[in-house]
Amino acid sequence: MVKLRGAAALAAVVLALSACGSGSDAPSPADSGQPRVLRLWHYESAGSAMGRAWAEAIKKFEASHPNVTVEFEEKSFEQIQKTASMVLNSDEAPDLMEYNKGNATAGLLSKQGLLADLTEETTKRGWDKLLTGGLQTTARYDDRGVMGSGQWYGIPNYGEFVMVYYNKDLFEKHKVEVPETFERFTAALDTFVKAGVTPIANAGAEYPAQQILYQLALTKAQKPWLEAFQSYKGKVDFHGPEFTYGADTFADWVGKGYLAENSSGLKAEDMGVAFINGEFPIMISGSWWYGRLATEIKDFAWGHFLFPGATMSPGSSGNLWVVPERSENKDLAYDFIDITMSKEIQNLLGNSGGVPVAADPAAISDEKSKELIESFNKLTAADGLAFYPDWPAPGYYDVLVAGVQNLINGSKTTAEVLDEIAGPYEDNLADLGF
Known part of the structure; x- marks a missing residue:
């Protein structure tokens, strides 16, 4: 297990105001000042574009939530693929998890009631405006667990x-x-x-x-x-x-x-x-x-x-951030997803060899990364x-x-x-x- 901690008090105040984005004057649990933990699982290697971007997102998150520690566990794709239904139906479920998209995976878990419905948060935070067209296909599932329509059960942030x-x-x-x-x-x-x-x-x-x-x-x-x-x-x-x-x-x-x-x-x-x-x-x-x-x-x-x-x-769109229904820290999970959708993290993803969904094209300076994004755009076009x-x-x-x-x-x-x-x-x- 790796624990990553942020500090920077000034950055914490600024980022906390931007990351929560609830539009309400009432304090959220994240602002209570009590120590909290966000348990996060993903299976991206540290050297991959996503691994780098998510590591930076953890730093940004902890800077904006000074009372929260992120407990990150790197799981293998196979581990999560084989055990997700069992784990998410137990007290061992994390608060936020990367999971494979599609009918047999995220669709199945949504049908089983194991994933939180993200539709309200998606609209409130504007994720639906960033994920247009085919990028929404793998994020939404109907009551049969079939992708392409219905409620939002996951948020992809790369292609x-x-x-x-x-x-x-x-x-x-x-x-x-x-x-x-x-x-x-x-x-x-x-x-x-x-x-x-x-x-x-x-x-x-x-x-x-x-x-x-x-x-x-x-x-x-x-x-x-x-x-x-x-x-x-x-x-x-x-x-x-x-x-x-x-x-x-x-x-x-x-x-x-x-x-x-x-x-x-x-x-x-x-x-x-x-x-x-x-x-x-x-x-x-x-x-x-x-x-x-x-x-x-x-x-x-x-x-x-x-x-x-x-x-x-x-x-397709990339793997999904999903929030287990049994998570006790859904508000923190939503804040973390929001940071991964920010221009700063999306630009980092793009310059590290990933395919971002919400980057500033002018900010992608790495030549290899440009070649990758051009191929993706050619395929999607x-x-x-x-x-x-x-x-x-x-x-x-x-x-x-x-x-x-x-x-x-x-x-x-x-x-x-x-x-x-x-x-x-x-x-x-x-x-x-x-």
Whole structure:
């Protein structure tokens, strides 16, 4: 556990007046002068853009709330993914938590009554004015836990998307150019394999491999298919061209040596560290790595490009700040969220390799960060954010992990894997009354 404390009495007075923003003359619990604690959980690494921004937000928060100590615990994505329902239904629930967005996660918890309804605070503090259009999709859930409408149960304050990271030095060494089409991309992968280099860093035990399979499926997908899969606005054929192509091509990539056969048991951290160490020329993963790569890669030049041959990629607004219904310090949680939405923190996020939602564009001076934001804007301008494959059904994340592991190991055919991932999806539709 890390405890971060702020001081600066003058800053405390100024920021307290701006952060509370209630418009009422009555003292709030935060102004009572009694010692209080805000328990905060998130899973961003300290070197990431979000990790840096949230650490600064903690300092600002404690400066504006001199009677409050923030008790921050860094949890892993997996820890929160697997235990959230149980923890939030107990006395161990934090006051504020980062949580994955989507029907199977935040939607499920909202339906279970485990998350506080943030609608009133969102309107009062103007978060709805900062989060416009598609950024609201993952923040709002109806009474079935389906995203896109209803009450606000979470606040995203950054964007994210999956891209292709590449090692410029290895590309130059093997005379590979940045591909503009899918055919040229696979030709580049063949070039590396012929040179004895496994081209793509992978992790089958966590999210990266399933996101690659989904990205491949998206190369054959159109918007109606996406809306059917993610929002239940139509029938999804798991043996149709989209998922069949994704699974067949993923298995083929393993067979051709594009993805390592020993990657089924690797975790996302293993994948990221291997790329940072220069062991692979390519990593297909999310913008959440961007700030860390900018900080930790010292020995080679690197860049990124959008996945060739696809108009859509996995991505959305970022993970959500959610306030557990059992929190006894909701007012403090709301104040902290407000600080993370401030221009100062949003600008820091943008200059640290993140994708802010409320930054001042003129304040983003870091060239790498500008490149990232340009790619995100290009994708969003084309309405190309396709959410994530594990969102549509509770427990689907683990189903997909098992599926891609079977494809990597060759222990099941693609048809068998598609049958296995279809079952829980169809069961969830039945539970929702579709």
